Amino acid sequence: xxxxxxxxxxxxxxxxxxxxxxxxxxxxxxxxxxxxxxxxxxxxxxxxxxxxxxxxxxxxxxxxxxxxxxxxxx
Amino acid sequence: xxxxxxxxxxxxxxxxxxxxxxxxxxxxxxxxxxxxxxxxxxxxxxxxxxxxxxxxxxxxxxxxxxxxxxxxxxxxxxxxxxxxxxxxxxxxxxxxxxxxxxxxxxxxxxxxxxxxxxxxxxxxxxxxxxxxxxxxxxxxxxxxxxxxxxxxxxxxxxxxxxxxxxxxxxxxxxxxxxxxxxxxxxxxxxxxxxx
Numbered sequence: 001x002x003x004x005x006x007x008x009x010x011x012x013x014x015x016x017x018x019x020x021x022x023x024x025x026x027x028x029x030x031x032x033x034x035x036x037x038x039x040x041x042x043x044x045x046x047x048x049x050x051x052x053x054x055x056x057x058x059x060x061x062x063x064x065x066x067x068x069x070x071x072x073x074x
Numbered sequence: 075x076x077x078x079x080x081x082x083x084x085x086x087x088x089x090x091x092x093x094x095x096x097x098x099x100x101x102x103x104x105x106x107x108x109x110x111x112x113x114x115x116x117x118x119x120x121x122x123x124x125x126x127x128x129x130x131x132x133x134x135x136x137x138x139x140x141x142x143x144x145x146x147x148x149x150x151x152x153x154x155x156x157x158x159x160x161x162x163x164x165x166x167x168x169x170x171x172x173x174x175x176x177x178x179x180x181x182x183x184x185x186x187x188x189x190x191x192x193x194x195x196x197x198x199x200x201x202x203x204x205x206x207x208x209x210x211x212x213x214x215x216x217x218x219x220x221x222x223x224x225x226x227x228x229x230x231x232x233x234x235x236x237x238x239x240x241x242x243x244x245x246x247x248x249x250x251x252x253x254x255x256x257x258x259x260x261x262x263x264x265x266x267x268x269x
Binding site for chain 2 (some may be wrong): 003004005006008009012013015016017035037039040043044046047048050051052053054055056057058059060061064065067068069071072
């Protein structure tokens with residue numbers, strides 16, 4: 001039986017590369033018995049979405065525009 | 075008026091139209107004002123030098139964004155020097171798991187107060203963004219860059235590692251530790267705040 005620590009590692013590894021059959025089975029078995037690690041995976045996926053998304057601020061950058069335009073004129 | 079002048083006139087117009095968007099995007103990825111300004115300036119510089127490569131029928135905003143995207147990616151790539159995963163990270167693991175690798179009682183994942191909200195709603199919340207950026211900045215610098223790299227590009231993790239010439243294992247272990255630390259920080263400052 002894998003430890004929870006190892007399971008959180010595999011949860012991340014899975015997003016990078018294909019797990020071996022043995023790892024996949026061990027991971028599924030652990031999660032079926034461990035609510036904490038299942039929840040961890042769900043929350044980890046939510047963090048992925050949060051980290052991936054843009055959050056665009058609508059700052060106006062008039063000074064920057066002036067600076068760039070000045071450079072273009074040179 | 076020559077063709078070149080005509081194109082430069084266009085470029086000036088684009089500076090006025092798209093600087094705000096390009097800056098906002100660079101800032102959302104780097105969380106660094108000065109750097110974002112530099113990257114946007116460089117973008118227009120490159121655009122100026124390669125105006126003849128711009129095809130009249132393409133969308134200037136898309137074209138400029140793709141130049142900026144390369145700039146941001148290059149920045150992260152240069153900044154990242156393969157950190158040793160072991161030193162700092164064991165502390166993170168030890169704070170969460172006991173010797174046999176079980177969750178410590180107080181660290182066991184619990185439902186988050188916002189579990190049912192979708193991400194989009196959270197990302198519209200300025201306070202949440204502020205908390206998340208703060209938590210990112212608390213990561214060791216190289217971990218921070220690793221996380222920025224992973225979530226910046228649509229590239230697969232393995233591809234990023236090839237380009238960086240780092241071992242995939244090292245890279246995903248760093249992401250794993252980073253996310254454990256980030257999660258703890260988000261819980262403390264957001265998800266498990268009792269109202």
